Amino acid sequence: MNSRRNFLQQLTASVIAFNLPAYSYAGRNIFFNEMNDGPVLRVAIMGLGSYGTRVAEAMQSCSKAKLTGLISGTPSKIKTWQSKYGIPDKNCYNYENFDAIKNNPDIDAVYIITPNALHHDQVIRVAKAGKHVICEKPMALNAKEGQEMIDACKQANVQLLVGYRMHFEAKTLEIIRMRREGEFGKILFFQGLCGFTIGDPNQWRLNRQLAGGGSMMDIGIYAVNGARYMIGEEPLWVTAQETKTNPTKFKEGVDETIQFQFGFPGGAVASCLSTYTMNNLDRFFLNGENGFAELQPSTGYGPIKGRTNKGELNQPHITHQTVQMDEMAGIILQGKKPIIPVDGEEALKDLKIIDAIYLAAKTGKKVDLNL
């Protein structure tokens, strides 16, 4: 009874604090947005780094998602964010105490935006705290970890989504619509070139323990995932070739450049590049029997630019993370089905492919996939 009273007190407080009308649905309290035209997902961000900052900014324009909590190991960051976004002390946590989020009725979900190696344990802890999880990609360091995370979320009866923001991008979705409606004919080829020149050699992305790899984990995954959603099939096999020009900057286990290729059941092939040594390389090309599509830039923060054999793509640019968080609110709170999945199973496929790419690059052999 005491915990229930606490819950109701906190509920009232949060409704006042965020001015949100509330109702109960499927055993959970659901809060409507200020325009009262749909439920709102109240999100804590874990990891207040540069991408977390970008997400928080973008969420200010969301109508269905709202930043209501913070998790960080850096008290000064918490303070700055609190005053900027009006987050009360009781919704702020550090990496030791965030399991207590379980008892916080202001938070529906946690968006984990931390170094890759931390995702596995953090997702499982959030799941055990009974909150939905949004995890930045790559979801984990490998498929084994990914499966454990999926299992933990299933067991805890929380949803696990992964930050595939391109799955909600308008020009990308238009190409997918065209492909699905047969406008390109039989799909034959995909090319994804993804890379940038990485700066500070001391950042976590260049630390194998924290990143779990190199460019492939960070930027190559866009080509892996892009090959799948652009072609609309799961690859049957992968081959890969690694090249390292700077072994000082890119240490053992941290890939600088990997070329990789896929074969698909329908006969299409894909040719991709992942690199930390080329400036703003961001190109997708899809070729079909009767038409083509290209995006360039294809996965940057936008605006995405693209054209097909029918002409320029003119869908308006909306900040990707704004769209992503509003759409994810719909998925979590209303059971909406995204056009391309963004759940743990989707992410697990990418991890299985990345495992296979690393194996193929190491052994020099074609690796069969079973997705």
Next chain:
Amino acid sequence: MNSRRNFLQQLTASVIAFNLPAYSYAGRNIFFNEMNDGPVLRVAIMGLGSYGTRVAEAMQSCSKAKLTGLISGTPSKIKTWQSKYGIPDKNCYNYENFDAIKNNPDIDAVYIITPNALHHDQVIRVAKAGKHVICEKPMALNAKEGQEMIDACKQANVQLLVGYRMHFEAKTLEIIRMRREGEFGKILFFQGLCGFTIGDPNQWRLNRQLAGGGSMMDIGIYAVNGARYMIGEEPLWVTAQETKTNPTKFKEGVDETIQFQFGFPGGAVASCLSTYTMNNLDRFFLNGENGFAELQPSTGYGPIKGRTNKGELNQPHITHQTVQMDEMAGIILQGKKPIIPVDGEEALKDLKIIDAIYLAAKTGKKVDLNL
């Protein structure tokens, strides 16, 4: 003396027939063009098929090369061409008697435009007849044949050039100038996507005996050669993956689609595609530390279109085969050095790479090159 008199008679006849002033240089008679501003290369075309027709048409605009002879197995073609180009009977040959070209003072060189499998023997026969050879690419079915052809031409003291028309294309050369002058910085990546949908399943290009392979011999060679001239280095290794969706059309030994990758000494990598199953796929992309270049179309008959990080390329289009033949006249008659080689040694490198691509595709293993 009799043969010398015959020679002089024929010489006079040819000077009258083509209205060309003549002089003797380096033991050979050299004929000036009508504007008298340079020597003219008098060429017989061997193989009056569709590409031969294109070359002959283009040569009508040449100032330094002139069509003076025909070699064909089809008398009706000979007749049509004779009347169109004013070729006298004595300059027309078939595949049985063309060794007699040795005694024809109207012909300096033979341009061999026949199915790939015939090049080896034909080049050697032309060389033995003492005429310079221009051979369409691929020069031969494999490197072994290519080496024999080079040796035969060397022994006969005739030049052997190969129909690399892109080596004279203005936009291509501008990119190469920029790359050589460091305008792109360190070169990191080349992508060459070359393909088209091949029609008639009964044509010689889909006959292993005549073509020596499939798309790789015909269109993939543009990506092989392009990777080398765009990057400006010779590849160290190659990997390759073959995909066949239509084994009826593309029989054993006739490749439909091959993806292949190179690594270069400077650390650059290349990712290429050769296919007979995609419409008008014709894209080059060169990426450097400080800039990029792209051509699209990149190797078609033109106009080539392209841009670099500095803007559109605006070099005017001139029919490729016209430029090629005028430039080849300068190489053969005046010892001009082309910006990118077009000799047998250049072609041999492509053949060694193609041999390695087929081996890599078959074994699934990386193949080291030693070029």
